[in-house]
Amino acid sequence: MCGVVGYIGNKEAAPILIDGLQRLEYRGYDSAGIAVSCGGKVVFGKEVGRLANLERELEKNPIAGTRGIGHTRWATHGAPSQVNSHPHLSSDGAIAVVHNGIIENYAELRDELTGQGHKFLSETDTEVVPHLIEQALKDGAASSAEALRSALSRLRGAYALGVLFRDDPDTVYCARLGSPLIIGLGENENFIASDVPAIINRISEVIYLNDGEMAALRADGVEVSTIDGRIVTPEVKKIEFKAEDAEHAGFETFMLKEIHEQPRILRALLAKHVMADGTLELGTGLSPDYFRKLNRIMIVSCGTAYHAGMYGKLLLENLTGIAVETDLASEFRYRDPKIDPGTLIIPVSQSGETADTLASIRMAKSWGCKIFAICNVEGSSVVRESDATFFTNCGPEIGVASTKAYTAQQMAFALLALYIASVRGDLTPEKLKEYLKALREVPDAVHYVIQKKAEIQLIGEKHHDGPSSLYLGRRYNYPTALEGALKNKEISYQHAEGYAAGEMKHGPIALINESLPVICICTKTADEVYEKMLSNVKEVEARSGRIIAVVSEGDTELAKLTDDVIIVPAVRDEFSPMVNVAALQLLAYYAARARGTDIDKPRNLAKSVTVE
Numbered sequence: 001m002c003g004v005v006g007y008i009g010n011k012e013a014a015p016i017l018i019d020g021l022q023r024l025e026y027r028g029y030d031s032a033g034i035a036v037s038c039g040g041k042v043v044f045g046k047e048v049g050r051l052a053n054l055e056r057e058l059e060k061n062p063i064a065g066t067r068g069i070g071h072t073r074w075a076t077h078g079a080p081s082q083v084n085s086h087p088h089l090s091s092d093g094a095i096a097v098v099h100n101g102i103i104e105n106y107a108e109l110r111d112e113l114t115g116q117g118h119k120f121l122s123e124t125d126t127e128v129v130p131h132l133i134e135q136a137l138k139d140g141a142a143s144s145a146e147a148l149r150s151a152l153s154r155l156r157g158a159y160a161l162g163v164l165f166r167d168d169p170d171t172v173y174c175a176r177l178g179s180p181l182i183i184g185l186g187e188n189e190n191f192i193a194s195d196v197p198a199i200i201n202r203i204s205e206v207i208y209l210n211d212g213e214m215a216a217l218r219a220d221g222v223e224v225s226t227i228d229g230r231i232v233t234p235e236v237k238k239i240e241f242k243a244e245d246a247e248h249a250g251f252e253t254f255m256l257k258e259i260h261e262q263p264r265i266l267r268a269l270l271a272k273h274v275m276a277d278g279t280l281e282l283g284t285g286l287s288p289d290y291f292r293k294l295n296r297i298m299i300v301s302c303g304t305a306y307h308a309g310m311y312g313k314l315l316l317e318n319l320t321g322i323a324v325e326t327d328l329a330s331e332f333r334y335r336d337p338k339i340d341p342g343t344l345i346i347p348v349s350q351s352g353e354t355a356d357t358l359a360s361i362r363m364a365k366s367w368g369c370k371i372f373a374i375c376n377v378e379g380s381s382v383v384r385e386s387d388a389t390f391f392t393n394c395g396p397e398i399g400v401a402s403t404k405a406y407t408a409q410q411m412a413f414a415l416l417a418l419y420i421a422s423v424r425g426d427l428t429p430e431k432l433k434e435y436l437k438a439l440r441e442v443p444d445a446v447h448y449v450i451q452k453k454a455e456i457q458l459i460g461e462k463h464h465d466g467p468s469s470l471y472l473g474r475r476y477n478y479p480t481a482l483e484g485a486l487k488n489k490e491i492s493y494q495h496a497e498g499y500a501a502g503e504m505k506h507g508p509i510a511l512i513n514e515s516l517p518v519i520c521i522c523t524k525t526a527d528e529v530y531e532k533m534l535s536n537v538k539e540v541e542a543r544s545g546r547i548i549a550v551v552s553e554g555d556t557e558l559a560k561l562t563d564d565v566i567i568v569p570a571v572r573d574e575f576s577p578m579v580n581v582a583a584l585q586l587l588a589y590y591a592a593r594a595r596g597t598d599i600d601k602p603r604n605l606a607k608s609v610t611v612e
């Protein structure tokens, strides 16, 4: 996902832009650039590859000036190259643009502009924007703002834009449609950024620009308007988290820091939503009566958030008696799921910007459904387009591989299921108390697992070198198996497959041999799932499989059957996934570390997939 930053004030813009781009690196990118207004010119530098390449270029050719825009590009149209990287300029070099999103009608606009004499240097969709603005000025637009409005009115698709005019020396412009963009408010300086972590060290108040809005930033103020020129009085919001939340805080990677943050985040969610009298408060505006009448839920999400949705489905249907379905957002949008307006749609998204999840929300809204989001980013598109949101309050999740957001999403589902069950009378106050007592054990249990990281490291290093690995789990821990495999895949680049353990004899058992690590989630539960998992472990052991088992404290029987065990505290089965996944996060982490991959920014991956 591309990143956009911008600055206007009385400090040198280039170092501020580079600092902002460094804080956006986690989003994934393949090139970077900045443009600064300097001495009546727009001067730019852009390089393919890591940000360090651009920094080296700027050391050789420094750019002075107190007004500028910057960009990290994640290529969609045109290969990663210097010429395709942003900023893109108009023919006369007087207008520079950086862009996150896709201009869907760029081809026809490019043809039109070429016919008017414009020359294009890149293969990108973005390059049509500065030329459209330039043409609007040629056609008589009375001001930069008017020329920008005219250009924006021609665009179809999604954009978060930063725009710099040579001849408008006191302003940086920005505009948003479908891609996130915020305005950071400073003292005699103002900023634009794709998200808060990019400028968290410089501001404490932000404006979340809405779709169809643009803004003119000056050092002493910001004017927000709609694209058709109506002035808007924006809502100014205080930033909820601190700058250090977006720093390493002494950990070698953001991912390791975020794994360690999980117990605190889970405790905070419990403290926020479980009242002193033992009742639950969601704080989302949907009434108890709404949930009493509810008879169907559809959960839609992608990747790790999809695994959280699978877990949420099992909890909700088990505790509330409501029919619950879950689907990959990228598949849901092609279905005809016979959904009526009485169905509650629950999109789950850490970033709140995932394109497929947003498309599913828009489709469901066209059917008249209510949307209840579980999301981590205030002001994100998912939050804006939902009727209500349960915030996971994790602070920025910088590591591309999601960890703390995942367990927070699971906690959100646990609290939601218990709340709905209690207001519907599916759960007596005594039973609710029993469940909450068990839920309160989870943060300490996660902490206990994290304290075992040195043992888990040895196991991860021992099994990191194979071509593949197989993760097996049942019922509540089937999603855990999928999530453990995804973590391993995305940060260690080793193929890994998560499977329902009950399916093993329907095919995957053919894979078992002495070189294939088989990770079995086999924590002690009071029901038959444990017995059946035990049988699976024995089937693997009988075929000389390399078994890594996640087992409950005190389970000595299983330990005899396996090559390696990760011992975790026994908690109520429904809540065990939050504990078990911490072990698998660390297992993947240390396997990746042994393989020497870029754990926070794995190859090819973006933190949020804002394109379909």
Ligand code: AGP
Binding pocket: 302, 303, 304, 305, 348, 349, 350, 351, 352, 353, 354, 357, 400, 401, 402, 403, 490, 606, 607, 608, 609
């Ligand atoms: C998780 O480790 C991945 N980075 C990815 O699968 C992610 O969960 C998915 O893209 C959904 O992102 P979202 O939660 O921001 O919507």
